[in-house]
Amino acid sequence: MDPRRAGAHAGPGGARGDGVSGDRLRGALAHSLAVFAGVRLGLSVLALAAVALLPNAADVPGGAAGLPGPVDVPGWPAPRPGPGWHNLFTAWERFDALWFLRIAAGGYRPGDGSAAFFPLYPLAIRAVSWLLGGRPLAAALLVSSAALLAALVVLHLLAATELGEAAARRSVLYLCLFPTAVFLFAPYSEPLFLLLSAAAFLAARRGRWAAAGLAGALAALARSVGVLLAAALAVEALHRRAERRGPAWPGLLAAAAVPLGTLAYLAYWRVRAGDWLAPLHQQATWQRVAVAPWETAVAGTREAFRWIGVYPGGYHLLDWLLVVPAAVACLYAVIRFRPAFGVYALASLLLPLALAFPPRPLMSLPRFLAVVFPIHWALADLVERRALPHTAVVAVSAAGLGVTTLLFAGWYYIF
Known part of the structure; x- marks a missing residue:
């Protein structure tokens, strides 16, 4: 069954709005x-x-x-x-x-x-x-x-x-x-954000738009990228209308509620420091600058293979080795899954690429992508279709997780 259409044929507990069986x-x-x-x-x-x-x-x-x-x-x-x-x-x-x-x-x-x-x-x-x-x-x-x-x-x-x-x-x-x-x-904050973003999608797929909007607004209060859920919920609302599964306006209202989480935090800083954009201005502390996403990708690739075998150049290669497969999975999600999931995956990839740290272009992007769940769906779908072996996915992923855990706990620069 095509995952793009799976929700339309869901049984009890599926996307039609029914409850989850015990x-x-x-x-x-x-x-x-x-x-x-x-x-x-x-x-x-x-x-x-x-x-x-x-x-x-x-x-x-x-x-x-x-x-x-x-x-x-x-x-x-x-x-x-x-x-x-x-x-x-x-x-x-x-x-x-x-x-x-x-x-x-x-x-x-x-x-x-x-x-x-x-x-x-x-x-x-x-x-x-x-x-x-x-x-x-x-x-x-x-x-x-x-x-x-x-x-x-x-x-x-x-x-x-x-x-x-x-x-x-x-x-x-x-x-x-x-x-x-x-x-x-x-x-x-990643686990809390993952919970809220997943809950927003689950509620949206079941037509429970008030819950979807609330979860999305809380996700936007948990991490800055939570605001991306607004686009995904809007796309889902329009898609459901195209499928003749209800009007679009409740979903569009839910999508409009998502940025309220971000707005609430910005309002706090307006009251506290007189600066609506203090959270954005603080990005200068981390030396992130706005660039074209493809420029970050090119710079990250260049640095990955420029310092092979030289410390600390290995961080560039590690970032690249983690980002590239995840980026491919994001693109697969765009093609394979419902539009809302594809929009969310693609936006979650492009936004960090557009805010780069020039000395280490792909820094933190592997962490940001960990909570983009359509990536993991893409791997599962490819294994289901026998395009990837399950054992290889588990072995390679577990090995990478072991490396990053050792480095993280040892204060090495895994951000």
Whole structure:
């Protein structure tokens, strides 16, 4: 069955607006929990090993030129090396995680770079930390873990409607083994965003536009790219009208609600610092500039093969090796799946390419693409059609995930 049309033929629990059967929900939860627990256990072991095995500047008295090391953020020091089982948890406290923890504990501060981090995840950390008696790291890990597990269940249900049960199970596995899925298990905003974006699509496919608009607005409050859901929901609304499955206006209203999440955050900065665009202006802190997407792709390819075998040039090659297959999967999603999913995948690829970090053109793009679930659907669909072997997808993805986890926990520059 063509996935573009699968939703139109969905049975109970499908895209017609029916509820989810108890058996389907239990099956999705059981499979998602098994995958989540298995990958979480494996990555925890790898992260613990990385802390003890991979050298960084903090391990060497007086530091060491060329070695990465703990990077503090204003108001939140990075954890330093030290023996003990606490490393099972602090091994995940890296890079942007420090910003989320700082914001959750101490709030935003004008001009220090914190405005670049959208507020929904820090707010959730703050609330759960209060319930835990003031333990922000534990709260951050709990929120991200719960959000990821819930996201896997939602994506399983959505993929089962669009692709079938077998492909749904594979797509959940491929998502958790994606080479930059390390960020889905770390205290980052990606899991919460993934949950909300998946929920927006699931609600839209079932014609529940109020829920879709709310989930989309919350996604836009979680990450700046959440606003892209507005285009996807609008396309889905128009597509459903073309299929004679209802008027377009409820879906278009839901799409219009998505930017309200972004607008609410911008309004906060207007009140706080007199600058509506403070989150955008803070991008200068990270030295990102607007360029044509193809220029970023060309520069990233050039740098990837310019420094082979030379540290730290390997970061360019690693970025390229992760981005190119994901970009191909995005293009496959555009051709193969419903227009809303294709629009979302393509926009999620092009926007980061248009905001590049010139010294490392593809930096962070592998992380951004980890939550673009049509990529994982594309892999599952290709395996279903026997164009790719399942074992090879799992082996290559798991190997890449192992590498990025070791580097991330060791403070190497995996952002």
